[in-house]
Amino acid sequence: MLIRGAEVDGLPVDVRIRHGLVTAIAPALPREGTEAVVAAGGGALLPGLTDHHLHLFATAAESGAVLCAPSAVPDAAALSAALHRAAPDAHGWVRGVRYDVSVAGDLDAAGLDRLRGDVPVRVRHRSGALWVLNGPAVAAVGLDTADRPGVERDAAGRPTGRLRQADAWLADRLPAAGPLLPAALGRQLADHGITAVTDAGPALDPAAVDAVAAATARGDLPQRVLLLGAPLGVPLPDPGPVAGPWRIGLPGGGLPGHAALTARIAAAHRVGRPVAAHCATGEAVLSFLAAVEEAGVLPGDRIDHPLLVPAAAVPEIGRLGLRVVGRPGLIADLGDDYLRSVPPARLPDVHRGASLVAAGVSLGLSSDAPYGPLDPWAVMRAAVLRRTRSGGTVAAGERLAVGRALAGYLSPAAFPGGPVRRVRVGVAADLVLLGAPLGEVLRRLDTALVRLTLIGGRPVGGSLLTREAAPG
Template sequence: MTGLLIRGAEVDGMLLDVRIGHGRVLETGRALPRAGGAEQLVRAHGGALIPGLADHHLHLFATAADLASTSCDPATVRDKEGLARALHRACPDRQGWIRGVRYHESIAGELTAARLDALRGEVPVRVQHRSGALWMLNSRAVAAVRLATADHPGVERDSTGRPTGRLWRADAWLRDRLPPGDPPSLAGLGRQLARYGITTVTDATPSLDAATVAAITKAMACGELPQRVHLLGAPLSSRTTAPEQPGPKSGPWKIVLADSALPDYDELVETIGTAHQAGRPVAVHCVTREALLLLLVVLEEVGTLPGDRLEHASLTPPEVLPTLRRLGLRVVTQPGFLADRGDDYRHDTPADEHGDLYRCASLRAAGVPLGLSSDAPYGPLDPWAVIRAAVQRRTGSGRVLGPGERLTPAQALEGYLSPAQRPGDPPRTIRPGAPADLVLLHAPLAQVLACPEAEMVRLVLIGGHPALSTVT
């Protein structure tokens, strides 16, 4: 494409024409003349033109694998018999394995190897808990990965020392023992992200190895993954490439404070200090009060860097909000979990803590920069669904959790419009010289925000190139 002129789009409340070329916004104004027949003309008919959406926290390969896996979600699999049917319908992959995802114990209780054998035992089966923290293996899978002789601390064992088939926070360990194979293709995920209007993603997978970084780089280079990519798990030794250069960029260094086993205080001091000495801010996974309080005490000692951020902040007591602001921390959270799992939270969390769940409005009011994200595949990938959840905070049964934490639709959208390097900063703007990462909607913004749906996305440009077009 040599150039593009978008005619009559709503930009910041005004009807403007926007000229695009060389991957950037070249000009905005009224009644701009077309620059010759080679310049493509798109009539916006008053539809909003907004910056491309940025998902500030997801897991690329896990989401791609999820799309190709057997769903064990409580929304589709109701009980043990339904789970057995789903696993029996599943076709083994090229290595002969079945992979289930998004399981919750409300379906059939805690799955052990023996219980999975009763559901499907003639082929290796592994099922991931919807939290992403636990894998459950049947006996054939236990034998295939040699779980009996494993020394990983996440291997759960019974009173006799035999593995139960349950494996906690051991993704990398398990991956190394699975049959060799290529990583899942990112092409389908790239297309789905484009359909949602997402032009930039931050992969939040910790401790990425060189092969995984190379696979993401290759997917970007060949166009399978058209989105711009930032990596929280890029090795500390890696150097961020210039913005105009292709390939993924290094983000803050991901640290997981596992709710099942918090790190030693001195260990966390050393981990954060090492990242800061390498010039990398940290992005710290915090889903419990205990993890959050431990982190804040450590940061008081080691200090902070601009860009330090909290991932999830699932339970945030109100008394720490001034500390978050004083330390200059950002928060990247996922209100989509309220719609997806809110009824579980309502039952499992004390009523007086419901307002602490996935805070949004109070963080903004306290001056804490707030970015929104999906945490896909563990939360809903659709940003418009996350926006609805941030506005409504309704569970699946219709209950409202923390009504005082509701965002306005415009505020929720802003959570996806801040820069990937600085989630929670003011939204990016459409101005001459800015990268042409843009989304054209079918209607004015007020109309879209009144009922935010992915179907309102009409045209998506990444670097001026169409990643999605329904223009006729």
């Protein structure tokens, strides 16, 4: 392929791609043989974007689900109407996702029955940690006789329909699903300009790893994939996904003791794996900092999407050389909730950006899809504007410069926030061609500008997928 008239590092150039690599960059290159020619028209040619933290299986599972976020269903009546409009799947179930208590309160089976009780319904909380099942769903999965942690029961011992941290248990009791990672997901990512992803699913079993490997081998998931949950010390299929830092979950409640957390970090380090600490609270951040200092820092150790980073932790993160993967896209979706529920003194700690960069912290950006917006350009806008849905602002002092926001998606998957990748001779042709020069791209931050996404030189997404055979 020959890309003509692209903007690379501010200059108009032609770019030749062969055998999956960038092989030539010059002000003017002649067409050779029958190579396809793409007229860039002065649009910026960038390295493909990397989403540094998302959940592939959960994102795929949202296909066909009822969106239960306040932006889609502001109250109980709207949620009930949406659930009734939804056609049950082939097995008779209706599924809702991204529920927030502001819509209809703390749902349980009885409350969900009032919204829709004629078919089995399950609704997932926006945190991803809680499922709520209605009466028919409770009966269908045998929740009455379930003997496992996470099944909430009332004073009489009856299940309430609320199920915490039990995805695998629930999945085993649900009707068999279709393809786990459909081609539509890979295409959706590519249409946003994403060429690499880090899957943050915890403790993946061999079947999940094999499903990712199969999807990449088929080309359904053309992106290069890093797995945080790849088993420790177990080789992965080659070619296929690669193991990233080992994911350690530090939830909002029930933090592990210092000795136990330090031991978990050390165990990953002994087999050469950095760690990615999923920190739900400021207390979790501080707990992780103390443990990783005792265990010793391994290059690549990181903190993933902390909602709150205490001011005292910021210089410590920089001193230890830890990386941070942020998810500022949630500000646009949940910012009004933060303004209502987070104490004013803690608001500067929410989804920190600029203060981390100022402290020398390597900051990568991510979607945390499906719990945040998948669109990387929307995430960048949120990082720059920090504007809520109603027009408020969350911690304006943490706004990122627009170039820095883009850089958060241009760092290598293994080193979020590291040196920005460049379009250079010899690099893999994982590229995104945009429909405007970089200056306009930075002003608009709009996924509609993605004209062509290439992975290994192969067109996989964007508005231009048909190769031009005629000379440009």
